[in-house]
Amino acid sequence: MPRVFSGIQPTGELSIGNYFGAMQNYVKLGEQYGREAIYCIVDLHAFTNPAAYDKDLLTQRTFDAALTNMAVGLDPEKVIFFVQSHVREHTELSWIFTTQTPLGDLERMTQFKDKAGVLESIPAGLLMYPVLMAADILLYKADTIPVGEDQTQHIELTREIARRFNHTYGDTFPEPKAVYARDALRVPGVDGAGKMSKSKGNTIAILEPLDSIWAKLRPAPTDPARVRRTDPGNPDKCLIGDYHKLFSDLDTLDMIRTGCTTAGIGCVDCKKALMPGIERTLVPFQDRAAELRAHPDTVRDALAHGAQQARAIAQPIMQEVREKTGLFF
Numbered sequence: 001m002p003r004v005f006s007g008i009q010p011t012g013e014l015s016i017g018n019y020f021g022a023m024q025n026y027v028k029l030g031e032q033y034g035r036e037a038i039y040c041i042v043d044l045h046a047f048t049n050p051a052a053y054d055k056d057l058l059t060q061r062t063f064d065a066a067l068t069n070m071a072v073g074l075d076p077e078k079v080i081f082f083v084q085s086h087v088r089e090h091t092e093l094s095w096i097f098t099t100q101t102p103l104g105d106l107e108r109m110t111q112f113k114d115k116a117g118v119l120e121s122i123p124a125g126l127l128m129y130p131v132l133m134a135a136d137i138l139l140y141k142a143d144t145i146p147v148g149e150d151q152t153q154h155i156e157l158t159r160e161i162a163r164r165f166n167h168t169y170g171d172t173f174p175e176p177k178a179v180y181a182r183d184a185l186r187v188p189g190v191d192g193a194g195k196m197s198k199s200k201g202n203t204i205a206i207l208e209p210l211d212s213i214w215a216k217l218r219p220a221p222t223d224p225a226r227v228r229r230t231d232p233g234n235p236d237k238c239l240i241g242d243y244h245k246l247f248s249d250l251d252t253l254d255m256i257r258t259g260c261t262t263a264g265i266g267c268v269d270c271k272k273a274l275m276p277g278i279e280r281t282l283v284p285f286q287d288r289a290a291e292l293r294a295h296p297d298t299v300r301d302a303l304a305h306g307a308q309q310a311r312a313i314a315q316p317i318m319q320e321v322r323e324k325t326g327l328f329f
């Protein structure tokens with residue numbers, strides 16, 4: 001049976017990009033694989049981006065990220081769900097991989113270049129991010145990794161790290177594969193300037209009130225071909241068209257496609273037509289989140305239990321690595 005692993009950073013409120021790109025698939029694979037599906041809130045990764053890390057917010061964000069995953073349907077009674085820093089072996093394995101990963105492999109990672117490009121001083125941890133990610137995955141010998149399309153390069157590097165280790169020390173790790181929620185989806189940010197990212201402030205959050213979502217959608221850019229209300233547009237070249245594909249039913253999709261291409265509907269009406277789908281999808285998550293927030297120990301207890309289950313898998317694998325690499329024990 002495949003073993004599934006994935007992690008999500010507590011770097012801000014989880015967004016619809018996180019949901020459609022990854023979390024929706026966590027839930028689905030969790031239903032399918034039960035305890036062979038392992039998910040964690042990767043709090044140690046949050047340190048690597050100085051723009052997003054804040055010591056006064058990290059604990060709360062970690063809790064909120066866990067709560068949000070549970071609110072969208074992740075069931076800690078079925079899967080293994082925990083906080084990365086509660087299983088110390090992640091950092092131990094990461095160090096061993098760090099010593100064996102060529103610097104050049106890390107420097108060519110697109111996400112590193114994007115994030116480092118806007119920083120004056122680049123923390124070494126940002127460069128090592130994919131090595132820690134490889135350790136997260138391989139510590140459980142996981143082979144099936146539900147992620148968004150932006151993580152493809154990191155999974156490829158994880159495969160190389162596993163291959164290199166196996167070549168040097170004998171067959172130990174599988175070469176994991178990325179699995180995508182739907183056709184390598186990359187949800188665009190509401191600013192229309194690229195990927196929706198928690199730390200870029202261009203998100204629609206899963207737990208965001210509907211009036212706040214509308215306040216962001218109203219001024220959001222649309223197909224630039226529609227300069228006037230009478231100009232026809234193309235929903236495939238429009239941020240709002242992309243969001244309709246995520247939230248709207250087939251009738252609404254048909255209506256906005258015909259309306260947009262014939263200039264029969266204006267962009268504001270097209271945005272208004274998006275709100276029922278958003279409400280239908282997000283409000284049940286928000287209701288469930290409110291229930292969990294009223295009983296925070298449900299979340300804390302689930303994470304503590306999950307960490308015990310994760311350690312039970314990780315510790316023997318780490319011991320195997322210690323023995324193979326010549327550590328004295």
Ligand code: AQP
Pocket residue numbers: 007008009010011015017018019020021022023049052146147148149150151185186187188195196197198199200
């Ligand atoms: N816009 C997106 N479209 C599709 N998938 C996405 N994911 C994130 N944004 C999108 C997927 O969500 C999972 C968890 O992501 P993460 O929090 O670990 O890291 P990230 O990819 O760096 O997400 P953010 O929101 O962009 O975080 P920050 O701003 O902190 O860097 C991943 O599987 C990711 O692919």
